[in-house]
Amino acid sequence: MRVTFPHLGNAYIAIEALLQGLGHEPVTPPLSTKRTIEWGSRYSPEDICLPFKTILGNMLEGIELGADSVYMLGGWGPCRLGYYAEIQRIILLDLGKQVEFVTLEVPRGNWGLARERLRSIFGSARIRHLFRGCQLAWAKLSVLEEVENLSLQARPREKERGSVSRFLEGQLQKIRLAQSVKTLRELKEETEAGLQDLMDRVSSHAVLRVGIVGEIYTVVEPFVNLRLEERLGSLGVEAVRTISLKEWIEDHVFKNALGLYNQNSLLRSAAGYLHSFVGGHGLESVARSAELSGCLDGIIHIYPLACMPEIMAHGILPQVSADKQIPILSLVVDEHAGETGFQTRLEAFVDLLQRRIYQCQDGRKYI
Amino acid sequence: MSGRKKVYLGVDVGSVSTNFVLLDAGRTASDGVVWKKYLRTNGAPVETLKKGLAAIEQEGKWEIQGAGTTGSGRALAGAMLNADVVKNEITAHAAAALSENPEVATIIEIGGQDSKLIILRDGVVVDFAMNTVCAAGTGSFLDQQAGRLNIPIDRFGALALQSTSPVRIAGRCTVFAESDMIHKQQLGHRTCDIVAGLCASMVRNYLSNLAKGKELKPPIFFQGGVAANVGMQRFFADTLRLPILIPRHFDVMGAIGIAQIARETLESQGKQSGFVGLDVLHSEFVNEGYVCQLCPNQCEIVEIWRDGVFLASWGSRCGRQGQYNASG
Known part of the structure; x- marks a missing residue:
């Protein structure tokens, strides 16, 4: 077919x-x-x-x-x-x-x-092909996530703007053509080394880290989220993914089919804010925001207009933000989303985070 | 040249108006505004920018030490002027308000096509909100209704104050607000009551859209073009039960803020300004948009050319700068 x-x-x-x-x-x-x-x-x-x-x-x-x-x-x-x-x-x-x-x-x-x-x-x-196909697909998914995560770290530190995205694009096509798990392993190492070369290791200015939570499709699909991760990268911010496709498949397809999946750890993290599954990634958005607040500078919550589970999360996150002392920006996208307004919000949010850091460091005010 | 005053230029290219401010290089920002201009953008940012610069040139007594641009047209204006800083309007508005009053805790800003709420604590922006996919609660709507009622926009607010019993108008959506308003007119309500109702519904809309779950602490600044409307001022004060402060240069706060950020950036880095100079207004600018065909990303690129020389381009996902238009 x-x-x-x-x-x-x-x-x-x-x-x-x-x-x-x-x-x-x-x-x-x-x-x-x-x-x-x-x-x-x-x-x-x-x-x-x-x-x-x-x-x-x-x-x-x-x-x-x-x-x-x-x-x-x-x-x-x-x-x-x-x-x-x-x-x-x-x-x-x-x-x-x-x-x-x-x-x-x-x-x-x-x-x-x-x-x-x-x-x-x-x-x-054929059974033999099937096994090999599954193995290769799973290996590709793992390598994809690893190189994408590496590029998130490399992008805010790149020497020449856009070089990481360009390099990544080429590597992705190589991964696409790879026919064996061994080649994939080599490609992963090659990408890792290549990204290292693109990074500016001399100026070690502190890079802000911003976690991304929200509805999975919007978080993962760059066209729909107006290339959020790349935009953050070019503003000098490291985007931190809290959603992994691989993990999602492990949890919701394999474990769930065998009846092994439960949400206890999420419910523990979201305790005091949300105590049940509200569909989609609503519970995850709240749980991850609460548990990661200690190691991030800010959190961006993104979801498509009219997404019910994330509307629930949107109502709860201001409380998380106040309790955990971490700025949270909620962004809503739909097919009418304007890029200018989106970029303005991101820039203002990054300015806000930057100022907070400066103020913590030396008590001076920067505007 | 020695007789000319040293100033910093701030330009806020908004959807409805483009504002210019010259800030005295020697004084603090709040009283340093030596010249300002408020022009209608009319959908032609390049022309409007040139018009503003021409006005500065005509005065002939300023020496520009540095320039900054903000507003939705900041990138375009920034490229044309080779501005020293290009920053979003939230940061710019906050900077200007803080220079006027370092204690300011809340900024209500209503412009032509968007409205913002900025929350500050101890002189730092800690939260902000912008209206999302809706035009209700922005200056354009008031402008349009003033036009429809045949009332000059600058008299709109004063008229609202004459009202003794404002009518209740559905303010959730501009389209419904308009039909509701027409309905109230047909019923025979007085114009001033309707105008007052409109202002009240805009305030309600703003507060329920942007201020949900946020603590609005005094001092509260009200800035942006709509702050000129005394009706809006009154309804904000009545609803919040707090005094609303209108900064002296409420209409050009974004431009003041960005001029000040330009000054601070240049001074702290000890750099020379890259500002192109006022001659730029005699140049011819051409901008062109197209979809890049170099890869499957299909980025929508906008290029700007000055006198036939490529200046800058936006929108490419890969970060390429330069012309890639096969036809161009």
């Missing part, structure tokens, strides 16, 4: 390897652009959140490239994501797209349907 799938940051690199292992031909949609959102919004309900619209746009662009199947994540929980796949399936059907729509979710009782889906997913896979 020629399979297309929605984008989520650089995850496409791992997804391609996985699909190849399953014996399918991946049809990767072009990276999300303005066209993706415009196309997706045209056929989406107006008041649905931005991830839905972007994902639908990815699907349409993938189908345009000749895909005959669409893979999409499902889920069940208070977040609306659970029914996105179904609505998108119906929208594509209404648009007359002749595609097979496969929703990947942990089955809840309906084993007949699950069997049917599994049959189409594993259609032509």
